[in-house]
Amino acid sequence: MKPSAFDYHAPRSLGETLEILAGAGPHGKVLAGGQSLIPLLNMRLAAPSHLVDINRVAALDTVSVEEGGVRVGALARHAAVERSSSVARAQPLLRAALKLVAHPVIRNRGTVVGSLVHADPSAELPAVLTVLDGSVRLARHAGPVREVPAAAFFTGPLESAVEPGELAVSAFFPSLPPRTGSAFCEVARRHGDYAMAGAAAVVSLDEDLRIASARVACVSVGPVPVLLDVSEVCAHRPAASVDWAAVARDVRDRIDPEGDIHATAAYRRHLTGVLAERALRIAAQEAADERAEETSHG
Amino acid sequence: MGEALHEITLTVNGVLREAKVPGRRLLSDCLRRELGLTGTHVGCEHGVCGCCTVLLDGAPVRSCLTFAVSVDGHEITTVEGLSGPDGSLSPVQRAFSECHALQCGFCTPGFLCSATALLRDNPSPTDDEVVEGISGNLGRCTGYQNIVKAVHRAAELMGDEA
Numbered sequence: 001m002k003p004s005a006f007d008y009h010a011p012r013s014l015g016e017t018l019e020i021l022a023g024a025g026p027h028g029k030v031l032a033g034g035q036s037l038i039p040l041l042n043m044r045l046a047a048p049s050h051l052v053d054i055n056r057v058a059a060l061d062t063v064s065v066e067e068g069g070v071r072v073g074a075l076a077r078h079a080a081v082e083r084s085s086s087v088a089r090a091q092p093l094l095r096a097a098l099k100l101v102a103h104p105v106i107r108n109r110g111t112v113v114g115s116l117v118h119a120d121p122s123a124e125l126p127a128v129l130t131v132l133d134g135s136v137r138l139a140r141h142a143g144p145v146r147e148v149p150a151a152a153f154f155t156g157p158l159e160s161a162v163e164p165g166e167l168a169v170s171a172f173f174p175s176l177p178p179r180t181g182s183a184f185c186e187v188a189r190r191h192g193d194y195a196m197a198g199a200a201a202v203v204s205l206d207e208d209l210r211i212a213s214a215r216v217a218c219v220s221v222g223p224v225p226v227l228l229d230v231s232e233v234c235a236h237r238p239a240a241s242v243d244w245a246a247v248a249r250d251v252r253d254r255i256d257p258e259g260d261i262h263a264t265a266a267y268r269r270h271l272t273g274v275l276a277e278r279a280l281r282i283a284a285q286e287a288a289d290e291r292a293e294e295t296s297h298g
Numbered sequence: 299m300g301e302a303l304h305e306i307t308l309t310v311n312g313v314l315r316e317a318k319v320p321g322r323r324l325l326s327d328c329l330r331r332e333l334g335l336t337g338t339h340v341g342c343e344h345g346v347c348g349c350c351t352v353l354l355d356g357a358p359v360r361s362c363l364t365f366a367v368s369v370d371g372h373e374i375t376t377v378e379g380l381s382g383p384d385g386s387l388s389p390v391q392r393a394f395s396e397c398h399a400l401q402c403g404f405c406t407p408g409f410l411c412s413a414t415a416l417l418r419d420n421p422s423p424t425d426d427e428v429v430e431g432i433s434g435n436l437g438r439c440t441g442y443q444n445i446v447k448a449v450h451r452a453a454e455l456m457g458d459e460a
């Protein structure tokens with residue numbers, strides 16, 4: 001279980017990184033935290049001839065709360081984003097989901113952007129980017145910067161829109177509009193494992209606290225995170241009078257999971273219905289609480 | 299043609315160490331082979347078991363999922379570096395011994411490193427926090443009850459000594 005040989009590159013600036021990636025083309029791979037790539041290299045499921053280590057590119061180690069959301073640079077580790085209280089205020093779903101990604105020790109090294117590019121359909125962060133309508137910024141040497149929306153970023157299991165020679169420089173997670181809540185619920189065989197099923201939910205209420213929009217992104221039920229808009233089933237009612245069983249049924253009917261050694265397709269379908277309902281209810285409650293706070297503060 | 303070698307310098311357990319390694323040398327193998335520190339154990343080499351956990355600039359990481367050359371210039375603490383200069387056991391090590399938190403010892407270096415970092419950041423963790431803190435480490439002998447007890451005991455010992 002040792003990687004095969006590769007040429008190791010250790011650029012120090014973004015420009016240098018892009019030049020090396022351009023030179024390596026399809027034979028190059030970016031090394032960020034290595035928490036998914038190094039297992040693949042150790043098992044020789046991947047054997048790139050050039051490895052471009054971005055760990056010395058300090059300019060990529062950024063997390064910033066901007067107008068309208070949170071921008072996470074390619075070298076920001078899970079642990080740093082999870083700890084940031086300004087991120088938690090601007091986009092609480094990030095911290096909620098990060099707590100479910102692997103174990104604290106893995107999160108000390110793994111990066112948020114790496115998790116997105118790795119594009120595991122069971123991973124939490126791709127579902128978060130999807131339900132929030134976030135985007136990933138891609139750059140290449142002597143070429144234009146592309147801002148790819150989540151809906152176009154995840155293209156298949158372990159496949160993303162990143163092309164050879166490109167670097168994902170950052171990801172943008174929009175913050176929530178007013179009267180909006182979010183939640184992430186999942187079931188894994190052991191805490192820290194990839195989830196058998198899970199759902200990231202975002203619910204917005206109108207002035208009268210009726211559900212204006214409700215969306216979930218489900219993990220482990222398709223080649224990419226599966227985004228479902230269930231606003232119609234919520235029928236513009238307040239959370240307390242929504243027919244939640246119908247919502248869960250709608251979710252179950254619209255997904256097509258596969259079975260594997262961890263869970264049968266039927267069990268995954270059932271779990272996803274339960275978890276989507278749970279996440280949506282929590283998100284709706286959060287939205288209502290936020291509304292209450294808003295009112296009490298005048 | 300031979301594989302290119304990189305000269306790296308690591309501060310391991312407070313001592314400046316130099317090594318020449320190919321890019322693909324895992325930190326776990328560099329510690330064990332080039333530097334002769336075999337206390338860091340290697341179980342699975344894909345990040346699951348936690349036996350290879352070491353402290354990188356103070357934070358616990360998987361040495362099997364880190365290339366040695368990536369951490370050139372950084373500080374590493376291995377299980378060999380947890381005891382005092384005179385060889386006296388650290389509070390975490392004493393607590394593991396007292397509470398029977400090890401049997402064959404294979405998983406122990408990883409647990410000791412994880413627990414040391416946990417208690418540094420959180421000197422009096424709850425049960426849940428202990429379980430979360432060591433959730434990335436697998437043991438196959440003793441069961442986890444005594445390990446959880448040992449972490450609480452270590453917190454007591456550290457409190458007494460503070």
Ligand SMILES: Cc1cc2nc3c(=O)[nH]c(=O)nc-3n(C[C@H](O)[C@H](O)[C@H](O)COP(=O)(O)OP(=O)(O)OC[C@H]3O[C@@H](n4cnc5c(N)ncnc54)[C@H](O)[C@@H]3O)c2cc1C
Nearest residue numbers: 030032033034035036037102110111114115123168193345
């Ligand atoms: C024991 C264990 C349990 C885990 N459990 C979970 C889990 O529950 N949920 C979960 O989501 N993940 C889990 N993971 C996976 C892991 O945490 C993430 O996938 C990983 O951290 C990805 O980030 P990284 O920085 O480590 O990426 P790397 O491993 O360095 O890279 C991953 C891939 O993305 C590419 N890449 C990375 N950054 C860029 C960039 N900026 N531009 C272009 N390409 C890039 C790499 O070339 C590679 O193909 C687990 C891992 C382990 C070892």
Ligand code: FES
Nearest residue numbers: 341342343348362
């Ligand atoms: S050997 Fe590193 S986690 Fe198992």
Ligand code: FES
Nearest residue numbers: 401403405438439
């Ligand atoms: S003491 Fe034997 S595996 Fe942990």
